[in-house]
Amino acid sequence: MAATKSVTRERVLAAGVALADADGLAAVTMRGVASRLGVEAMSLYHHLPGKKEELLDGLIDLVAVEIAQAVSEQPAADDGWVTQVRARCLAARSVMLRHPWMPGLLGSRTTIRPAVFQLYEDVLGAMVRGGCTYRLAHRAMHALGSMVLGFSQELFSPGDAGDAEASEAEMEAMAAALPYTTAMVASELHDAGDPTLGWCDSQTEFEFTLDLLLDGLERARLTEAPVLRLSPG
Amino acid sequence: MAATKSVTRERVLAAGVALADADGLAAVTMRGVASRLGVEAMSLYHHLPGKKEELLDGLIDLVAVEIAQAVSEQPAADDGWVTQVRARCLAARSVMLRHPWMPGLLGSRTTIRPAVFQLYEDVLGAMVRGGCTYRLAHRAMHALGSMVLGFSQELFSPGDAGDAEASEAEMEAMAAALPYTTAMVASELHDAGDPTLGWCDSQTEFEFTLDLLLDGLERARLTEAPVLRLSPG
């Protein structure tokens, strides 16, 4: 890890993201990031005045702009709010998949970064311009936010049994204790094409849930007193 | 913190939960937990063979059984799967509110504890017995799971401005950059009864989202080929 250029705030943050992507958020230490830049830990403090919190906030900012870019690179069809919000959620998810540590990091910080507020503002604007009341849009923020952030934590994690050496007896005991779960996995595995590809396509699951929410929200919008607001305020 | 009884695995885990509730998950250190029991850090290793990971797993187990208890203490009406699943999600949330560190802890572990599998099994069983296909139930697990776990992270956190000394200019700059968000907060604040109580009743928001999902799932169930399965397999 020899230094080829001088250390800058940008290079520090980029190294932090790279480290987190490669080895997880726990690997993002002052010494670890510094060594990626061919530098000692204490050198980072010249570029990140606010200690390590500043570094973590910087990681959030970087991912937030990455999401914003992914959003802006889309067709930008003016199809209606559902299509627009859907595209934004999918863009956010696609970026989160590249940085799976992001939801956990966001949850661990106490304040919200302006760049993240901007992402919400963007979705909120699309909904309000599309004819949603602020009340409904507010509820959508909660619903969509918790889904986008929660979905990265794959619940039934891949490689759950791990090194394939989970004892046979243990598996059978589990199957006995979890009859419905066992049957579900068997059923889904059977329906899936290639069993080696994993029994659960989480992208499909994500889109299903997203559409469930969006359909419900649109239905709620039509039920509400139809207040048209084309600009905030 | 004088010891009155001998150290047991149960007392260690209980101390860990108490510490996490009081001072957050970061305060759950070997030395911290030990001192709560009037004991030194290394003494814990006799009762938790597997190092600190064992302690954290134990915290998850404790909360999981707390959720299971909350579920079992409910009326247990046989109203249909929507009612049953709804009650389970609300019970899980009520327990999580007492232990706000739980979602983050769950997300940070790589394997899933049997006690947590049991919670999913319970919901899954209710859905399948209620006439849902495994496919639909599987999707519901993802949707409901990500919501229950994601909702604890209050997105627009209370005390966001913090010590009320967030500079006026800063607030105005924020309002200018986030017109829709500003308008939303103003609108919701106006509609809410008591402005000092916070502008966002997250319990209401949670139930709204939950019902959105449950309504959507039930609608999907009715649309699907109605396969009746009263027992797993």
Place this chain on the structure above:
DNA sequence: CGCCTCACCTTACGACGTATGGTCACCTTA
């Protein structure tokens, strides 16, 4: 009595965040 075992403790190591205070190349400015 001697000895074992269990429960708890002491000490120590390496990694962490970071306070304090160098060191040294480079830029003024006269």
Place this chain on the structure above:
DNA sequence: TAAGGTGACCATACGTCGTAAGGTGAGGCG
């Protein structure tokens, strides 16, 4: 060109963490 300042990086050190290794003393048992 010499004097002195400045900015970027580093060495050392402190207190915290998890935990490896081994010590200590009380109670049980032959």
